[in-house]
Amino acid sequence: MSKIIDEILSSLSRSRIFRNRELLLPDYVPEELPHREEQIKRLVEILSPLMRGEKPNNIFIYGLTGTGKTAVTKFVVKKLHEKISNSFIYVYINTRQTDTPYRILADLLENLGSKVPFTGISTAELYRRFIKKVLELKPILVIVLDEIDALVKKHGDDILYRLTRANYEMGKSKVSIIGITNDIKFVEFLDPRVKSSLSEEEIIFPPYNAEELEDILKRRATLAFYDSVVSDDVIKLCAAIAARDHGDARRALDLLRVAGEVAEREGAEKLTIEHVNKARVEIERDRVYEVVSTLPFHSKLVLLAIVIGVNEKRRTLTTGEVYDVYTKLAKKIGVESVTQRRVSDIINELDMLGIITARVVNRGRYGKTKEVNLAVNEETVIKAISEKDSKIASLWDR
Numbered sequence: 397m398s399k400i401i402d403e404i405l406s407s408l409s410r411s412r413i414f415r416n417r418e419l420l421l422p423d424y425v426p427e428e429l430p431h432r433e434e435q436i437k438r439l440v441e442i443l444s445p446l447m448r449g450e451k452p453n454n455i456f457i458y459g460l461t462g463t464g465k466t467a468v469t470k471f472v473v474k475k476l477h478e479k480i481s482n483s484f485i486y487v488y489i490n491t492r493q494t495d496t497p498y499r500i501l502a503d504l505l506e507n508l509g510s511k512v513p514f515t516g517i518s519t520a521e522l523y524r525r526f527i528k529k530v531l532e533l534k535p536i537l538v539i540v541l542d543e544i545d546a547l548v549k550k551h552g553d554d555i556l557y558r559l560t561r562a563n564y565e566m567g568k569s570k571v572s573i574i575g576i577t578n579d580i581k582f583v584e585f586l587d588p589r590v591k592s593s594l595s596e597e598e599i600i601f602p603p604y605n606a607e608e609l610e611d612i613l614k615r616r617a618t619l620a621f622y623d624s625v626v627s628d629d630v631i632k633l634c635a636a637i638a639a640r641d642h643g644d645a646r647r648a649l650d651l652l653r654v655a656g657e658v659a660e661r662e663g664a665e666k667l668t669i670e671h672v673n674k675a676r677v678e679i680e681r682d683r684v685y686e687v688v689s690t691l692p693f694h695s696k697l698v699l700l701a702i703v704i705g706v707n708e709k710r711r712t713l714t715t716g717e718v719y720d721v722y723t724k725l726a727k728k729i730g731v732e733s734v735t736q737r738r739v740s741d742i743i744n745e746l747d748m749l750g751i752i753t754a755r756v757v758n759r760g761r762y763g764k765t766k767e768v769n770l771a772v773n774e775e776t777v778i779k780a781i782s783e784k785d786s787k788i789a790s791l792w793d794r
């Protein structure tokens with residue numbers, strides 16, 4: 397009897413949709429990267445001096461989000477290492493996660509086999525140890541610094557300066573750096589010496605178009621889903637949505653994965669267009685929640701003022717009206733308001749995040765103002781604003 401129960405339970409828990417859902421997760425590096433042949437070729441060519449035990453030029457890789465920069469770099473470096481593991485060591489660091497110069501140097505040292513205490517040593521001392529350790533090494537060290545803009549925005553470019561100078565200090569060419577970013581503007585903030593050193597070689601990753609995304613999705617879907625679960629129409633829709641959203645393969649894969657999850661929850665046997673549309677709403681809701689819940693306190697309060705104001709007046713608000721509601725709310729919970737100028741800046745920031753729309757309108761002799769309105773689902777906003785902050789939550793009594 398218990399065998400029957402086991403069989404029923406196991407058949408219920410077995411997915412009818414996913415053969416292997418993990419293959420659609422963002423961290424998975426696929427064995428095939430269609431439509432990135434040119435970038436793969438360039439990267440291999442630039443890194444080819446490693447075959448002779450020589451240091452390749454530094455490389456700067458940029459392109460919009462989801463264009464395959466990380467996947468291609470990891471893929472190429474790993475494949476080369478499998479072939480010529482004696483001639484180089486590589487360390488991959490995502491500087492959004494490992495986000496201080498101290499942690500980066502500690503990570504490098506640990507990867508080279510040195511133990512580093514969590515604190516207690518100065519960054520300068522760590523750097524000295526790093527140089528010493530690299531000099532002892534036989535092979536070349538290739539350092540991949542992903543999302544390099546995050547580091548520079550937080551801590552400036554001192555650590556990049558040091559790392560790009562390391563070869564001069566050692567009197568030997570032993571360190572190569574591959575920097576990756578999706579923020580082209582950040583390059584302007586780099587010290588010119590760092591910039592020119594880092595971009596000895598540059599590779600640009602263009603966005604994918606809809607057909608390319610379709611191809612990418614098809615190949616990933618064949619591995620991740622059971623046969624005949626995903627139709628061409630579903631793939632086409634996911635690709636078209638992501639292509640409109642600046643050709644982001646991550647977004648396309650997310651849509652397909654979440655659509656699969658929705659289908660599974662509903663007990664369906666196949667993915668439909670409706671599952672994709674539901675996935676889209678779910679992803680957008682999660683994005684809004686994530687963005688709003690991590691806003692600073694006064695930005696949340698301004699956003700709540702917009703929600704309340706629009707609800708009361710049943711129309712868009714001017715910047716002045718937003719400020720009035722905001723100051724009333726601040727007073728109610730006994731916090732000091734920020735200036736009208738700052739509220740104006742916050743309105744612009746919320747607009748850039750896509751949470752509100754703020755359209756400039758000319759009111760003749762009254763000058764210019766903005767028409768402010770909420771651009772996303774109100775319920776999600778309220779939930780995200782109030783869930784972690786009881787002070788703000790008390791202002792929303794419905």
Ligand SMILES: Nc1ncnc2c1ncn2[C@@H]1O[C@H](COP(=O)(O)OP(=O)(O)OP(=O)(O)O)[C@@H](O)[C@H]1O
Binds near residue numbers: 431464577612
């Ligand atoms: N040509 C491709 N074939 C298959 N999958 C791809 C391809 N390009 C990107 N992907 C997948 O899309 C997702 C995003 O790619 P990746 O992380 O490399 O983008 P990125 O350019 O580094 O983005 P970001 O700047 O946001 O870090 C990953 O899951 C990756 O495996």
